[in-house]
Amino acid sequence: MKNHRFTNYALSDVKKDLIAGLTVGIVAIPLGMAFAIASGVKPEYGLYTTIIAGFLVALFGGSRFQVAGPTGAFIPILLAIVLQYGYEDLLIAGLLAGIFLLIMSFIGVSQLIHFVPRSVTIGFTAGIAVIIFSGQIANFFGLTGVEKKEYFHETIMELMAQAHTWNGYSVLLGVIGFVTILSITKFAPRIPVLLFALVVPTIVSVIWLDGRVETIGTAFGGIPKTLPQFALPTITFNKVLELWQPALIIAMLGAIESLLSTVVADEMTHTKHNPKRELFGQGLANIFTPLFGGIPATGAIARTATNIRSGAVSPLSSIFQSGFVLLFLVLLSPYASYIPLAAMAPILMFVAWNMSARKVFAQIARVRSGDAIVLWVTFLLTIFVNLTVAVQVGILLSAVFFLKKMIGELRIKKQKVTAAEVMQFGEATVKYNIQGPLFFGTAKKFEDQFESWIQEDVKTIIMKMEEVSVIDATGEAAIANLLDYAESEHIRIIIKKLPQEPRSFLKKSGLYDKIGADNFYMVKDLT
The missing domain is CATH 3.30.750.24 (STAS domain)
Structure with missing residues (x-):
């Protein structure tokens, strides 16, 4: 695969990529930890994913500007795998997803991704947003004794059962986080809002609320100041039979989000990505990331857009991003132990709000058609059953409505x-x-x-x-x-x-x- 992503690259462009990489790295650190925690694993695994996936997709992917890493879209399915099978099997599912992505890149599935109906993608995206948002209610209110549940209704019942354990200090930190996000977004949009939304409540917690709220340190024992260690997961035939279906959903979801991200990048920069190469890079990233303890990754639309707005010129910016996060892990990770979980909640709620596609959802829902039915069915199945069933039923239902329409065309x-x-x-x-x-x-x-x-x-x-x-x-x-x-x-x-x-x-x-x-x-x- 010939690489055209460094065409006309000059030495002066290195500085631009370095600045863009540092900017994206600042955004990626809190998101990497938050997405990992929301997926039911330790925060450092999100950082490992950010480092390795960001580097490999930059090196082998098909876009100049793509930034890969853990994303919110994966949270429901990763959490379900962790709760049902455990963290070790999540690594196997991620590796299998990488193999599926490689196969997709070679057989040209990148073109078929565009045939997934918009009503399906908007439906499950909005459903994922609801799951992410509701999953942070416990951290926002500082509830204790809350067990993670696989299903939405179980989560709500668990929250109601433990509502009496709410912590006023956690609510205060959550409100400070929201105020920080809304203020910076409105008055200083160029400032890395998510980093400040993490730092400001953390400072308040350290100075005035020490020991009164749960932190990364008290919940997870802190983040180790070490590089990720290579470990090959134990893969058996029975494990493959158990995990191939969720792995395929991870691969499909990763392919869809990754290609959507590259399309956004193309529109912002008037460039053109290579979809086959992009899926190839995503496949490699998801094969190697689990070998170092990382979770599944894909192209991140928000980080890719930030990369472009920060002046990125080539894939080097994402490589610099990975290097910056690696330095943070080695030099500053012990300080992450002081971050309150209540400070993570507004960040993920903000991400959920942005990814909910509210306007498009309402636009499709208003029209009395098969698309509206597919939208609601996919949305509700994502929330109350799981993403795997939602995508399958959504696509099948879309096909049925399409066939019904085509019958009328004769x-x-x-x-x-x-x-x-x-x-x-x-x-x-x-x-x-x-x-x-x-x-x-x-x-x-x-x-x-x-x-x-x-x-x-x-x-x-x-x-x-x-x-x-x-x-x-x-x-x-x-x-x-x-x-x-x-x-x-x-x-x-x-x-x-x-x-x-x-x-x-x-x-x-x-x-x-x-x-x-x-x-x-x-x-x-x-x-």
Whole structure:
């Protein structure tokens, strides 16, 4: 794969990439820890993911500006895997997802990702946002004794059961975090808002509230001041059978979010990414990250956009970002022990609010159509069941509505036989204009017309098929059935103006020869 991402790169661009990398690194540190905690694992695993995935995707990916790492979209499915199988199996699922992504890159699945209906992506994205937001309520209110639950309704019931344990100091820190986010976003948007939203409540906690709120140190024992250690997870055939489905969902979700991120980057910079190479880079990242304890990663839209706005020129900016986070891990990670969990909550709630796609959701929901039904079903299944089922049912439901719509696209109308046709085929001739696709979804509708076509006084049936867009194997079988039916009644079938592509399909299937070349009339032959 030839790399065009460093075309016209100059030495002066290194400084721009360095500044952009440092800026993104400042944003990535709190997000990496927050996403890891929300996924049910230790905060350092989010930093490991940020370092390794960010480096590998920058090196092997298909976009100049993509920044990869842990993202909010993965939180529900990763948490479900951790609760059901454990952290070790999460590493296996992540590695399998990386293999799936590599396969996707080689077989060209990058193009198929664009066929996932928007109602499905908006539905599960909004559902994920609700799960992330509700998952931070316990930290925001400082609730104690709260057990992580796999299902949304169980989480709400657990929160209600432990509501009496709320901590006023945690609420105070959470409010300070929100005020910091809203103030900086409105009055100083260039300042790294998430870092300040983490630092300001932490300072307040250290100076005035020491020991009165739960912190990363008290909850997780702090973050080790060491590099991630290589360890190969124990992979068995039974583990693969258990985890291949959630791994495939991780891969699909990662591919969708990664490619969406590169499209956003293309629109912002007027460049063009290589989708196959991008999935290849994401695949490598997700294979190697679990070997060092990291969680699944994908392209992060917000960090990629920050990278571009900060003046990034090439993938070096993401490499610098990884280096900056690595320095933080080695030099400053002990100080992360003082960060209150209540300070993490506003950050993740803010992320959830931004990713909820509120306006688009409302726009689709307002329209009374199949898309609205798919949106609500995907949204509710994401919240109350899981993301795996939601995506599968959403896509299946979209296909059903699509088929229903396509069935209506097949139109069959009786037309007046022209004088030229009467002269050529005789008075006992009828003609039907067939428009639309003739495939497995519409073949039954087509066959239902046969009985009304086959009459005693009819000797020739002309089918004008100029506007037949496609014929598949089921459609071909329906035409063959009509031919057999007509032959039994000694009726001739004429096919008029069939386009080249479906005509070629009939030739390959052998039906063209069975009908007979003299029964096909092109544009110039018969008007």
